Amino acid sequence: MKIDRLIGILSVLLQKDKVTSAELAERFEVSRRTILRDIETLNMSGIPIVSGQGQGGGISVMEGYKMDRTLLSNEDMQAILSGLRSLDSVSGTNRYRQLMDKLSITDTAMVQADNHIIIDLSRWDKTAVADKIELIKQAMEKRLIITFRYFSPGGETLRRIEPYHLVFQWSSWYVWGYCTDRHDYRMFKLDRLTELTLTDTPCAEREVPEYTCDKLRHTKGEVGVKVRFDASVKWRIIDEFGADFLRYDENGSIIVDFTWSDLPSLYQYILSFGDTAEIIEPVRYRQEFSELVKKIMHRYEI
Numbered sequence: 001m002k003i004d005r006l007i008g009i010l011s012v013l014l015q016k017d018k019v020t021s022a023e024l025a026e027r028f029e030v031s032r033r034t035i036l037r038d039i040e041t042l043n044m045s046g047i048p049i050v051s052g053q054g055q056g057g058g059i060s061v062m063e064g065y066k067m068d069r070t071l072l073s074n075e076d077m078q079a080i081l082s083g084l085r086s087l088d089s090v091s092g093t094n095r096y097r098q099l100m101d102k103l104s105i106t107d108t109a110m111v112q113a114d115n116h117i118i119i120d121l122s123r124w125d126k127t128a129v130a131d132k133i134e135l136i137k138q139a140m141e142k143r144l145i146i147t148f149r150y151f152s153p154g155g156e157t158l159r160r161i162e163p164y165h166l167v168f169q170w171s172s173w174y175v176w177g178y179c180t181d182r183h184d185y186r187m188f189k190l191d192r193l194t195e196l197t198l199t200d201t202p203c204a205e206r207e208v209p210e211y212t213c214d215k216l217r218h219t220k221g222e223v224g225v226k227v228r229f230d231a232s233v234k235w236r237i238i239d240e241f242g243a244d245f246l247r248y249d250e251n252g253s254i255i256v257d258f259t260w261s262d263l264p265s266l267y268q269y270i271l272s273f274g275d276t277a278e279i280i281e282p283v284r285y286r287q288e289f290s291e292l293v294k295k296i297m298h299r300y301e302i
């Protein structure tokens with residue numbers, strides 16, 4: 001896209017004293033004539049760019065115009081590059097690293113891959129989620145509706161949504177958007193959806209609310225419950241919800257108030273703690289969970 005190329009050219013000019021049109025053409029994979037037109041566009045936008053002919057000539061931003069030739073510090077560039085590498089770990093390509101190379105041609109030591117931060121968001125089976133992410137990205141860029149089959153504790157449904165955000169949260173990837181069937185904004189885990197299809201139906205014009213994350217809200221739902229956890233699983237509570245949510249009773253046990261999507265998935269979550277978790281309130285959920293445990297015990301009777 002032209003706007004991306006213009007931003008890239010400006011970034012290069014701010015970080016180098018001078019560069020030739022041939023260098024820019026090679027870097028951005030366009031003709032020299034296109035680069036010259038881009039330079040003219042930048043000039044018309046109010047950025048004074050000068051060019052010199054002959055030996056020692058080249059393109060540069062007028063010296064008196066720029067106060068600071070560096071948009072980002074080395075530390076800033078390293079942080080950005082770490083983030084871009086993490087996206088490459090999902091896509092299985094070097095697309096985002098190539099983007100970084102286009103936006104900066106400073107000292108290559110600044111963007112070496114052997115820094116001390118490694119972020120790998122990939123799975124053992126990279127194609128399982130990577131293909132879905134790429135298709136959803138296309139849908140968001142083109143503002144088109146997607147459809148898919150979704151599997152949840154409530155059963156199997158066909159969904160049709162307007163995708164607005166790809167979210168990496170709770171150690172998994174999700175798509176957040178407006179569900180045209182439920183007439184509300186919902187979050188869907190990519191692992192649980194199949195038959196993902198990009199339609200040719202455009203998204204509706206609507207005012208999209210800001211996405212927010214509630215650490216104690218597994219998904220949108222109204223199942224509220226209070227749970228007591230043994231201190232031995234404190235590490236897991238901190239890992240999943242953060243230390244700020246911890247509070248204790250007089251015996252040192254951890255007390256957490258949850259808002260969950262539905263009872264079956266809540267009960268499954270509590271069961272994953274074995275005998276180190278106990279539902280306190282409401283009494284009805286405590287009784288239902290007790291009956292579930294009895295059924296499990298009956299299945300294992302010898």
